[in-house]
Amino acid sequence: MAWDLSCRDWWSRLQAGRSLVPGLPLWTAEAERAVRVFNKLRLADVPGTPTMEEAGGEWFRDIVRAMFGSVDPATRERMIRELFALVPKKNSKTTDGALLMVTALLLNQRPRAGYVMTAPVQDVAQLAFDAAAGAIELDPVLDKKLHVRHHLKTIIHRETKAELEIMTFDPSVLTGQKISGGALIDELHVCAKMAKAPKALRQIRGGMLPFPEAFLAFITTQSDEAPVGIFADELQKARDIRDGKREGAMLPVLFEFPKELQESKDRKWESPALWPLVTPNLGKSITIQRLQSDYQEAKDTSEVELRIWASQHLNLQIGVALHAAAWAGAEYWEAQSELGITLEELLERCEVVDVGIDGGGLDDLLGLAVVGRDKETRDWLVWSRAWAHPSVMERRKAEAERFNDFASDGDLVLVQQIGEDVEQVADIVAQIEESGLLDKVGVDPAGLGAILDALEEAGVPKDKVVGVSQGWKLTGAIKTAERKLAEGTLWHAGQPLMAWCAGNAKVEPRGNAIVITKQAAGTAKIDPLMAMFNAVTLMSLNPAAAPSIDDFLRSPVIA
Template identity: 65%
Template sequence: MTWDLSCRDWAARLKAGRTLVPELPLNAIEGDRAVAVLNRLRLADVTGTPTFGEAGGEWFRDIVRAMFGSVDPVTKARMIRELFLLVPKKNSKTTNGALLMLTALLLNQRPRAPFLLTAPFQKTADEAFSAIAGAIALDPVLEAKLHVRDHLKTIVHRETQANLQIMTFDPKAVTGKKVVGALIDELHVLGKIPRADKAMLQLRGGMQPFPEAFLAIITTQSDDAPAGVFKDDLEKARGVRDGTRQSAMLPVLYEYPEAMQRDPTKPWRDPINWPMVTPNLGLSIDIERLKPAFADEEAKGDAALRLWASQHLNIEIGLALHSDRWAGADFWEAAVDPTLTLDTLLKRCEVVVVGIDGGGLDDLLGLCVMGRERDTRKWLIWCHAWAHEIVLERRKDIASRLLDFQKDRDLTVVKRPGDDVEMVADIVCRIKAAGLLPEKQAIGVDTAGITDIVDELTAPGRDISMEQIIGVSQGWRLNGAIKTTERKLAGGELIHGGRALMAWCVGNAKSEPKGNADLITKSASGKAKVDPLMAVFDCTTLMATNPASAEKKYQIFVV
């Protein structure tokens, strides 16, 4: 039997300052025993070296009580196999995690049981080891029980020979490890590391032989849009919390409800709401110390404030805003219609144009379908991208993010060059069959690399004429389309589906002044991918000519 670990009233609990651990059928004896051990541990980096019982947060005691109180006293099987704790910086995240693992080592009964604490940065791993070694050095009983091997950053229990290893995360080192208990600190960083997902899969697999095994994940929000293994586990934890998924993962997420995060008035900026996501308030952190840092970052601009808020208030960043960003990025998130898909766009629009932008094998092929909505005459866009599988090898720094877009069905990975062009042509032919494609200047294509696309679109059976295809000049000649797109976004006249792929591309776009023009080019954006956004500008070039669909022209002629 699995436990229901959901906490459907989490938002109300946050506002009331209540625990986010739901009511569970815990083994009270084992849970209280674990808390008693935790409470005796001393905080080596706090003035006066108080015990956790004197200076620790009740919110974390609730987590420890649940984790250790979920072990069946007969079978020794753990009902809560994982913990996902999302908590902002300065809430004793690393220290608390370190002491949790020390508690596990002390309570463990399995001979030679291996435990692991790992973090993506050496500094974080060193801080965790220092917290553990410091607690041991301050307690003569613990010094007698445990052997601290400083040079190996390993703690050995003298009686059981169980050991706790503290190390910097390395996919090669983690892969193949069998552990009875593991803690991952700052999982959000691992989301950007190649092969981290495979290492996590191996780590979870290495726990299967042990019924009492557990994996604890303690992390802040990402300073970029969530990606890779972090995105997967964050979505899983939210699903369990909200009751839409079943899992043995205990979700404890100190984050504002989505409505508060997306509210245009940004209520999360008001310090009165900060206690909601600051569980260690009054202990390791207080609001008055946060205010000056908030004011400093606010003065630097929206990009700096978002970065600070992601780490100190767990605000999820959906769009990167850098100092040299494209001006339209500031209005992108306000222009979302989540119901907008290719199907709904074709149903709602009276005319549709297509933009195509792509490069070599290590680039994306970007497609934008832009329609003019009936009655409102707003411009609606739907975008997709294709990538050759070689990109995942050549661009390992973005491979996990591209795979996320593939899961979202916004990106297709192809094995054979040309498959992507065929799929693009299929979509164009579908639009033409719907009678929405103009008879002239309907498809805008980047003049570089246009040959394969033109050949496929004009192939027998496609029935796309050369008059419908136009090469759109890039560089400074695209300035008018860029400015028009910005104005349409700012005025609420351009709507998109709010897809993560496009938020990423818009966040990647860098503006480069050249004469009287502000350019967005692939060279200006460096290695970051912007191809689907460039396809949007190609569409804008065509839609700005106020085209009519072939079907509409025919109907007017008949009348």
């Protein structure tokens, strides 16, 4: 029978300083044997080279107990086949992970078993290897039992011939790797951005299936931008298992604040009193004083640096990834989300609507933004969608997983032929026209031709389609949008696609004006955001509301 690995009271456990590993029917002898082996390993880069028993955190010993105490000693069947540990930086996760893999190598009973530990960059892989090799070389018994091959970053058990290889994350190499013992992936959020990372992960999992004792472990910090690809998928799986929303053989150990605290408008997470709750190695590899100093430096630098600091040291999840020269409106984007606004709801609530369109080349997204004025509050509501040709996925392989996520959300449509995108845009605009709410459609004059033809064919009056000047002439729309976001009078549908675009936007001064251009954004896409600015330009002209049925009934009768 599968074990229940949920930990529904995780927040109260964090507040009470209790373990995030729930009570499990572990094989106690196996669990404690693993802890004894782990505790004897030494830290080679710490003065005095203390043992893990002296310097290690109890939080990680709980993980060791669970991972090795979940293997049936009679059948070798593993009840916990995976681990997802979300741990902030400076909590010894790379070192602990490396020593976990050394423990696995020492306890392994399968001849010539294969173990792999990967990290996204060479420096981190070297750190992991140095921790493992250093612990072995400091122990005369281990030094005789294990053969360290420094030039290959490989450790071989002399008796079982089992092998632990520590390497940088390379999907092409991992795809063909024999992993019969276990694998550990460090910093999954970085690995997830690599092309073919999903394929490599599928191969690792598939290769482990014949081996009942094999395990897969992820030990990672939060991403410094919105989670994407396999990182977003595995993190959500871990949260769902933790919260009892799904079953699985993954042990979730997530040091993070509840969603409402992370998104609190008064930013409660900035209080140092809360930081110990998500800092499991506090007092060992990190102190609150060092965190406070780092925090203050980041806060004094910029909002960008503060958010990055919070993502890495508090595991705060970022929805909008800010950067140097970021658009000011991006800072308020998350706070102005009204999740679930659909096009139909927007049309129901608004008295007049403007549409913006931008992009559409082979190397671009085609962006559509609908901006409506609420008939009750007069706040502005925004809904967006984008279209992409498969060639964009090929030309922007680094963003392919992100685009697939947006497509799954329904915010990005992947078309097979150029032309389908324009037709679908025209159909949506025609729907708005039929509602009687459409004021104007604003388009970049450089791309007016094909769009104008499609709109006319769909029944949108030609005089409602206008060119919106780009470059510095969009300054007014850019400033209007950021001001209304800051005032709390512009609300959007909380679409991850638009959060990404808002975070990608870079501002450049041009005389007394500012510009946001695709060139400044580089490979990151902003087409739907530019479409929004086109629509904002039109809505800023304060178009008259469409006549209502009440207006019609009040109008004088003409004989």
